[in-house]
Amino acid sequence: MTYSITRAAVVGGGYMGGGIAAEIAGAGIPCVLIDVDAATARARVEQLREETAAMRADGRLTVVRAAAVEACLTAGTDIAADVPGCDFVLEAVPESLPLKAATLAAISAAAAPSAVLASNTSTIPISELSAHVDRPERFLGCHWMNPSRIVPGVEIVPTGDTAAEAVAAAEDFHTAIGKRPTRVGDVPGFVANRLQHALFAEALRLVDEGVASPGVVDEVTRSSFGYRLAAFGPFEVADMAGLDVYRACLATEQEAYGERFASTSLLDEAVVRGHLGLKSGHGLTPLAEKDPAEVARVRNAYFHGLSALLASVEGLEDLRTAAPHPGEDRT
Ligand SMILES: NC(=O)c1ccc[n+]([C@@H]2O[C@H](COP(=O)([O-])OP(=O)(O)OC[C@H]3O[C@@H](n4cnc5c(N)ncnc54)[C@H](O)[C@@H]3O)[C@@H](O)[C@H]2O)c1
Known part of the structure; x- marks a missing residue:
């Protein structure tokens, strides 16, 4: 039977997490945004509502999607209070292994056993994070791209322990909310950032060797x-x-x-x-x-x-x- 995601949570409502929560809500799925404290989460949800209204006014969002954000995006109090009722929980706290480990442990302790848990890490192998959740078979990477409200790609990163059903649930969920999920292997940087960062590392070397300035590297790349x-x-x-x-x-x-x-x-x-x-x-x-x-x-x-x-x-x-x-x- 297909796993159905009817309520989601995003933990870490910054640049990425806020946009991701708004995208999930915009697809009509109730989504609670959790941050370091309730006041921070409330302020971020307010900001996302204003951003949504501006996107609607510019014609970059449909009336239906904007109304769904309004109806479905809420600010949470904390992990213990808000995660238990969710079928899908995405961690999007800063890119620090100890912080992600502690956050994922707290999410895992609060989540229903059937919930699919995910990390939005840009580069940390998911198998390193999976040691910090109770049910590694329900855990995987779901790496959204920046800006998350516009760019469609999401890398789906299972580990050797992730159950096929959890992978399918994550893929179906992201497709249903209008994203383009792509399954990739679990290596540092996955596919997108390994490619992007190879380009950037080479750009740095070109400047270091005096071949071109940053402005010239950028112009050559763009043009x-x-x-x-x-x-x-x-x-x-x-x-x-x-x-x-x-x-x-x-x-x-x-x-x-x-x-x-x-x-x-x-x-x-x-x-x-x-x-x-x-x-x-x-x-x-x-x-x-x-x-x-x-x-x-x-x-x-x-x-x-x-x-x-x-x-x-x-x-x-x-x-x-x-x-x-x-x-x-x-x-
Ligand atoms: N910025 C990007 O372009 C980008 C793109 C793809 C993926 N990512 C990844 O997404 C994750 C988040 O990045 P970001 O750019 O949104 O960071 P950010 O600093 O903008 O946001 C992080 C949020 O997490 C909150 N936070 C910190 N500790 C917390 C805790 N213990 N509990 C709950 N919330 C907590 C912060 O208050 C902040 O709102 C990182 O893993 C990053 O690598 C970033």
Whole structure:
């Protein structure tokens, strides 16, 4: 039987937890927000209600969703009082192992045995946290992305102990509230942050080596490969560019920068078999098997749409213009 989530709690109502609680409530599921104390939770819920009204006024939220936030989002008192009646409890306190361990232990002690418990940790392996809950079979990672009220992706991270039913419940729940859950393995940083942080670590090295300033790294990223990433993932991009091309590029970079740029057997074997991506009709993703003209048409439609969108977003360029420091005379 499918596990039904009819009442949820989010513990830690900060930047992420507040938005997550509002999203759950916006889908019509009663959600209680718990923070360090009742007054903090009340203030945060009030702020989320104001944010919801502003989003509604801007046309970025439907009347139904805004009304659901109003009706379903409440401020809690504490874990012991509010967690027992919930089927799903998400921990979203700051990224500190001891703090998360203590919070999860308190949640676990208060929760019904059948409740699904989750952590929104960005990088801590879920198996390290699962030692602090009584029922590891009901515990997993549910990693939302920032800003949580808009970005659809949620990484679902089971451990070796998580029961299949709890994983299915978390996936069904996130789908039902309008998110795009994706199951991934339990490693530090999971998939999203391991990729993001690899990019950031390399960006730091480029600046450190004097190759480019932070502003130049950002501009190159935005104006080149960053353009693609909302529509095409790295494997699809490689299939479009040519897997032999990517392998040759990696070989040059491996020679210069070492093992972190090494190819793997997945890419090597594809190239040896002549599976070079779109140009050979076989690659690492279904996109490689599509009609190249159709891929180009869809890709270009997306690029043109993105160009128009970027040009239409008011204030975007202002974010990149250095503002005078308070008291600084720029006249
Ligand atoms: N900020 C991001 O972009 C982002 C994105 C994805 C995931 N995350 C993860 O989400 C989690 C929360 O991050 P954040 O950015 O929302 O942090 P935050 O500092 O904005 O919010 C943390 C909240 O937890 C509350 N809190 C602290 N101790 C508590 C306790 N003992 N009991 C209850 N509440 C407590 C704080 O008062 C605060 O409201 C972290 O694990 C972080 O890594 C963050």
